[in-house]
Amino acid sequence: MNRKTERMMWLTIIIILFLVIFYLSMTPGNAASTVSSNSLLKQLQTVIEENYYIEPPSVDELYVGAAKGMVSSLGDPFSAYATKKELEDRRNSLSHSFGGIGAYIGIEENIPTIIRLIPDSPAKKSGILPGDMILEVDGKTTEGLDLDTVTSMIKGEPGTLVNIKIKRYNSKEPFIISIKREIIRVQVVKSGKLTDKIYYIKISDFGDDTASNVKNILTDGAIGYKSLIIDLRGNPGGYLDEAINLLQYFFTDKMLVYTKGRNKQFNETYYAKNNQFVSDNVKIVVLVDENSASAAEIFTAVMKDYNRATIVGQKTFGKGVVQQIFPFKDGSALFLTISQYFSPNGYVIQGKGIEPDINVKPYQYSDDELATIAILQKKGVLYQFIQKYGANNTDILFNKIKQYMKTQKLQLSDQSLRYLIYQLSEYYGEEVLFNLEFDYMLQKAIDVLNEKNSQ
Template structure:
């Protein structure tokens, strides 16, 4: 939540601007009353006196408001719909399609899970385009951490990275809109846009409490998910930026080149890799693991719990391996790093990862819209929880951004040469 000091600082930043912001149309979707965004899970009752320390106690912590214990008639939806259609002042602005999608989005938002979201057809298409490796925007993955809209990772060579955005930055305003309680998908829709247009962000770096204003021009973001180079002493440096649809094939080509050129050691860089497809992470794990559990999937219904095993040729197993991670390493990155760490097939160096260990399934609906639903959580082969905890590195090295030579990579090269 913004403090009064932050709000004043933001107001001052915008009062000094000399540029004109491109206005964004914010469509206010009226959600039927039966879909509440906030759901109370308890009430504060009367306090009682503790004769030992004179402090009050919270009672009735398991009680719920009466309206949550009653059966609800689904006809309330249509009653609300008809009232809006007959009495809303601005009938010329009332769009039935937006009203309908708003109702769906509201019911999903009532779960208060930032990773369970409803996508209308336009947003669903954008989401699919990103996973395929190309979209238009500034090139930064975002998520919710500690109830703040947070940069998971800026993508290499993108407008976001060039503007100085870093993993862990908090976004406190988008085009002057306060991001408190904003959903991830709403934030994404505001930040993305056509090439050449600009978005204004107010951010706070993780290392500073002073908000700064950034005006960033959007561009076409093309994701090259795998690249590599040979370092001194036959050390292959392999960078993976995403686990996308093309990553498996690109990784295979890179590994073949690494082996053919006689690499003797390997550094896998997963820093600022926000994740992607699970099956791609398992496919890549198969280059180290031989028919072994890569990750555990834990459901609310324990009978559905599942172990995912690798299938492949572990041709990298014999290569001493270091994995680089940071706070921008999330999801599939954490699965791969955690598995290699559990089996002691790699030394993990860097900073604690993001902690995105929940499982979402994307369900496409008949009209082109979609729902991304949290259905389970990931755990490492040794049953370590990833979600909200992250993967702790074996050797912690904080990034020194004043070092142009990348102090974390230098430490990885030092360790692997020992």
């Protein structure tokens, strides 16, 4: 995503509006069509206001809906109209700092559910647990709401209270937990030593300061290592310029990526300057999966095209388009797809994704084992054990779940049960930098680098 100055954005909008007005003034048929469209919207508003069976939304809400509908008619999942609040939420999601409670939330069986707690966060201190279902936020039901809406309700000014009504599996009645919001800082770049020769860097997204955070690691903790593993699995992307900034550390005098769109003013080419400081002798593996997207795919494509890294994992998501933010006077904005990315070799990422050099499949359950796991999930057994014993107490979980399955005559091999517990600890437990037991992609990355280092 490009971050242009607001002045340039408004200049572009003014020029486009001028051209549209000029065109309409010269083409009576199109002008009549525009008047007809405006008249249709007004007629719809009148009919709704006079006849809807309950109190209808306000005029502003109706027109927000109309704006969203207009953009959705493009059929582009990446273009969207955002209200002022939605725009702020989007920017906060990539700023890595916001007012909140410090909990990851997901939708489980159509109910917003606590997934994981950030250590030492307000949520962690409050006694809320992974698996707790969120029924209400400050007295407002969460039924039927999407994840972004629920998350927005929980976030707020640091120092303010949020009251969350919780349903817990081992509690008969729902109860309310009051949590004081604090500034939550999300660490999206994490790293550590894997072996004496291999250093590991996990990048969760390409938001504010991602590249500079990686640079600090590369010039500090990773110094002296012969090999790097850069883990982009699950990385949804973010800002294009952060990916470009990161690529600068690995190349000199190279074309990195170029973009093309219908409007030629958005065609750009990005080059590596003289900022390389990672030696060409350092061997690199980039880990990707089906959730690696956008800026993460740009980074991967460039490293692959120049044979700078071995790509290990699964085929990536396939989002290779650029969105521009066009702001409006009321604080809302239009996220509009303006161009698509091309790798140095001219490869189009959009809709295709990037095939890894080495494809590694995750652990596979049998169909019968998947049926067993579905039963355990439906009965809420996994949540109950996680809440009672903790998601990171893997040995206890193994014994307790195995005993329960025996009483219920459910079948799961010991290997599959251990993998299930590994998944539970990864998803619900306190985050661990890496776990080699079932991480076959990371195991393969280590094998690749050990082989390269021995040559």
